[in-house]
Amino acid sequence: MTIYDVAKRAGVSIATVSKVINxxxxxxxxxxxxxxxxxxxxxxxxxxxxxxxxxxxxxxLGLLVPxxxxxxxxxxxxxxxxxxxxxxxxxxxxxTDENAEKEKKNVELLQSKLVDxxxxxxxxxxxxxxxxxxxxxxxxxxxxxxxxxxxxxQVFVDDFKGGYEATIHHLQNGHHRIAIISxxxxxxxxxxxxxxxxxxxxxxxxxSEEYLVKTRGTxxxxxxxxxxxxxxxxxxxxxxxxxxxxxxGVMLGAQEKGIKIPDQLSLVGFDDTILARATYPRLxxxxxxxxxxxxxxxxLLIDEIRLGHSKKERILYNPRLIIRETTDxxxxxxx
Amino acid sequence: MTIYDVAKRAGVSIATVSKVINxxxxxxxxxxxxxxxxxxxxxxxxxxxxxxxxxxxxxxLGLLVPxxxxxxxxxxxxxxxxxxxxxxxxxxxxxTDENAEKEKKNVELLQSKLVDxxxxxxxxxxxxxxxxxxxxxxxxxxxxxxxxxxxxxQVFVDDFKGGYEATIHHLQNGHHRIAIISxxxxxxxxxxxxxxxxxxxxxxxxxSEEYLVKTRGTxxxxxxxxxxxxxxxxxxxxxxxxxxxxxxGVMLGAQEKGIKIPDQLSLVGFDDTILARATYPRLxxxxxxxxxxxxxxxxLLIDEIRLGHSKKERILYNPRLIIRETTDxxxxxxx
DNA sequence: TTGTACGCGTTATCAG
DNA sequence: CTGATAACGCGTACAA
Numbered sequence: 250m251t252i253y254d255v256a257k258r259a260g261v262s263i264a265t266v267s268k269v270i271n272x273x274x275x276x277x278x279x280x281x282x283x284x285x286x287x288x289x290x291x292x293x294x295x296x297x298x299x300x301x302x303x304x305x306x307x308x309x310l311g312l313l314v315p316x317x318x319x320x321x322x323x324x325x326x327x328x329x330x331x332x333x334x335x336x337x338x339x340x341x342x343x344x345t346d347e348n349a350e351k352e353k354k355n356v357e358l359l360q361s362k363l364v365d366x367x368x369x370x371x372x373x374x375x376x377x378x379x380x381x382x383x384x385x386x387x388x389x390x391x392x393x394x395x396x397x398x399x400x401x402x403q404v405f406v407d408d409f410k411g412g413y414e415a416t417i418h419h420l421q422n423g424h425h426r427i428a429i430i431s432x433x434x435x436x437x438x439x440x441x442x443x444x445x446x447x448x449x450x451x452x453x454x455x456x457s458e459e460y461l462v463k464t465r466g467t468x469x470x471x472x473x474x475x476x477x478x479x480x481x482x483x484x485x486x487x488x489x490x491x492x493x494x495x496x497x498g499v500m501l502g503a504q505e506k507g508i509k510i511p512d513q514l515s516l517v518g519f520d521d522t523i524l525a526r527a528t529y530p531r532l533x534x535x536x537x538x539x540x541x542x543x544x545x546x547x548x549l550l551i552d553e554i555r556l557g558h559s560k561k562e563r564i565l566y567n568p569r570l571i572i573r574e575t576t577d578x579x580x581x582x583x584x
Numbered sequence: 585m586t587i588y589d590v591a592k593r594a595g596v597s598i599a600t601v602s603k604v605i606n607x608x609x610x611x612x613x614x615x616x617x618x619x620x621x622x623x624x625x626x627x628x629x630x631x632x633x634x635x636x637x638x639x640x641x642x643x644x645l646g647l648l649v650p651x652x653x654x655x656x657x658x659x660x661x662x663x664x665x666x667x668x669x670x671x672x673x674x675x676x677x678x679x680t681d682e683n684a685e686k687e688k689k690n691v692e693l694l695q696s697k698l699v700d701x702x703x704x705x706x707x708x709x710x711x712x713x714x715x716x717x718x719x720x721x722x723x724x725x726x727x728x729x730x731x732x733x734x735x736x737x738q739v740f741v742d743d744f745k746g747g748y749e750a751t752i753h754h755l756q757n758g759h760h761r762i763a764i765i766s767x768x769x770x771x772x773x774x775x776x777x778x779x780x781x782x783x784x785x786x787x788x789x790x791x792s793e794e795y796l797v798k799t800r801g802t803x804x805x806x807x808x809x810x811x812x813x814x815x816x817x818x819x820x821x822x823x824x825x826x827x828x829x830x831x832x833g834v835m836l837g838a839q840e841k842g843i844k845i846p847d848q849l850s851l852v853g854f855d856d857t858i859l860a861r862a863t864y865p866r867l868x869x870x871x872x873x874x875x876x877x878x879x880x881x882x883x884l885l886i887d888e889i890r891l892g893h894s895k896k897e898r899i900l901y902n903p904r905l906i907i908r909e910t911t912d913x914x915x916x917x918x919x
Numbered sequence: 920t921t922g923t924a925c926g927c928g929t930t931a932t933c934a935g
Numbered sequence: 936c937t938g939a940t941a942a943c944g945c946g947t948a949c950a951a
Contacts, residue, residue, distance in 0.1 A: 251928055262938045276936055298698070299928035302943055317677065318662035322656065328655035330679050342652065342677040344665050363698060468858065479925060497862050523803065527832050529864020602947065610922070838937060893948080914929045 250294055259287035270295060293303055296486040301363065305414045310550060311364035312390040313371045315434070317344035319494055320522035321465065322370065328543030329368065336551055347563055366550045368392050388553040392546045394436050402553065403563045404546045408437045409437030411535040411568035412444025412489070416516040417572055419487040420452045422577065424515060428460035428485035430474045430495050435466070438491045441519065460485055471498015479506065487515035493524045496532055511577035557560050585628055586799065594622035603909055605630060617632070633662055645675040645885060646699035649707045650769070652679035654801065655857035656874070657705065663878030664703065671886055680706045701885045703727050707723040723888040727881045729771050738898045740882045743772045746870040746903035747779025750852040754822040755787045757912065759850060763795035763820035765809045765830050770801070773826045776854065779826055788839055806833015814841065822850035828859045831867055846912035856906055865909030874899050
């Protein structure tokens with residue numbers, strides 16, 4: 250099933266077949282039809298790898314995410330795929346976890362010829378991956394990460410603001426003992442933590458080291474974080490979880506301990522994944538505009554691929570606090 | 585950063601470099617060290633594509649799923665990745681949607697040189713994709729699909745039994761008007777429907793065409809299906825949704841209409857994704873052993889890659905009905 | 920140790 | 936208008 254087979258069947262040379270495929274050069278209509286017929290009969294499809302070898306694009310985008318089982322990433326992956334398909338591109342997803350170097354080097358090197366560009370949504374502390382890629386001239390757009398030090402297009406929400414508003418919401422409800430559970434590996438989480446700190450400051454509250462727990466952003470870790478927080482002599486009355494999974498973990502942990510949300514504990518999440526609407530009570534959370542972000546990041550990347558150079562746009566979206574049922578005016582007794 | 589660069593820097597030929605990389609042939613220890621040093625200095629990594637071109641494996645697995653935003657698939661994708669990593673393999677995920685032919689042909693052809701094997705979890709009606717792959721000698725294992733007509737290893741749950749037990753559960757609770765919402769594209773859904781029908785039969789209940797809705801397995805479609813079912817002159821008192829997403833959709837739809845679950849409507853899902861534990865009330869659902877299935881499918885595929893041929897095992901897992909809070913002994917008035 | 924033909928399936932360039 | 940053939944990129948493998 251190569252052009253040789255087609256050529257043989259059509260009784261022409263491979264050059265002619267190639268021309269038919271690429272619609273280049275002129276030839277007798279009858280020849281063209283003969284070739285086309287042969288292609289159909291043999292169910293021939295051009296080998297993408299060989300084209301890639303010749304420097305042609307593969308019409309494929311690479312998407313790097315830290316954890317595909319996190320609904321935020323699987324939802325945005327879906328949006329990205331849909332948009333890419335609309336524009337005639339395929340996407341392959343690599344869930345890089347946080348195995349740092351090795352995995353990712355592998356992944357990206359492996360891809361660098363196979364995909365026309367990358368959407369990097371992973372949460373590296375190590376930025377060399379992106380840097381290597383751009384130096385090698387591979388189009389890259391970063392998603393979810395705001396790092397001014399890296400010279401590529403970026404699409405992200407204002408994490409600081411999101412963290413700030415989540416915390417202010419708790420404060421306005423009368424809470425003072427507000428804990429934060431953040432993702433240790435994520436740049437976005439440090440921004441969200443800064444927002445949290447800033448909000449505390451405007452209310453004149455000294456942050457407590459004990460109320461700041463860093464972990465990986467899974468449900469299991471959310472449960473653990475909750476347990477740790479509630480073994481404190483003075484447990485928090487409100488928690489800001491830096492993603493919805495963590496928040497679900499808190500809810501599950503609280504449920505087990507018989508602690509009522511929002512009566513005894515207020516909770517805000519981040520992302521507004523399907524999880525936030527499926528829980529009971531429904532989760533108050535900071536929404537990221539997943540649909541727009543996914544669409545934008547694809548458009549940006551494809552532009553860059555076509556243009557041949559990066560526009561280095563940094564597109565900042567506004568997070569939006571969605572108040573549902575896990576937060577309520579507090580009935581705080583002490584102070 | 586090719587072997588040529590390394591060779592130049594080390595002052596040897598590329599042949600020597602190649603030998604060092606592959607640990608073949610003999611050479612002076614000092615030469616070997618010189619080459620190794622050069623490789624490190626240049627941060628050289630063998631180009632996987634070139635090796636692939638030469639017929640070497642890429643230590644990469646391809647995973648095809650119909651919809652990555654479905655937690656069942658994103659959760660199993662995660663398990664598959666973890667297991668693959670343990671064994672030194674990477675995995676790239678393609679969410680093929682149901683765009684049938686075009687997309688998938690593209691995807692798989694694109695991969696056929698790039699990955700050492702495939703895990704196919706998609707829900708084709710068109711089995712030619714898998715067939716082509718196996719004919720081309722590419723290792724393939726099917727996940728989630730039981731199709732005796734296809735001659736490859738398969739890992740799946742007993743969908744018939746799952747559907748049967750879900751329905752029996754409803755029947756035992758006194759329900760007679762039981763609807764089913766199935767995924768139109770999924771082979772597994774037809775099995776589950778058969779189980780549903782069989783259960784009805786053992787209770788001597790004639791299935792009603794109106795209670796059988798087929799749709800795509802998303803939350804949005806779950807809501808729609810619910811709406812349709814509840815506009816019926818005689819709405820069902822129980823629903824079996826063929827996946828958790830559909831079930832969530834039903835819950836959301838019911839909530840909107842003010843219909844109480846389980847008081848006014850009993851609900852069983854399928855998959856036991858995180859969704860089932862996060863909702864309120866928590867979802868009664870038929871669990872698939874996601875962790876084992878993911879692990880098994882990877883082991884099977886890697887075996888096949890190493891062996892060079894398929895063992896054509898068909899591994900059947902038992903589904904397990906997990907009774908939570910969306911089903912309750914019915915308070916059915918009529919009949 | 921080294922030189923170098925070879926492999927993959929195209930595309931592209933010239934002759935004919 | 937069509938065909939022969941040289942790239943393309945990067946290793947592998949075998950003869951020298």
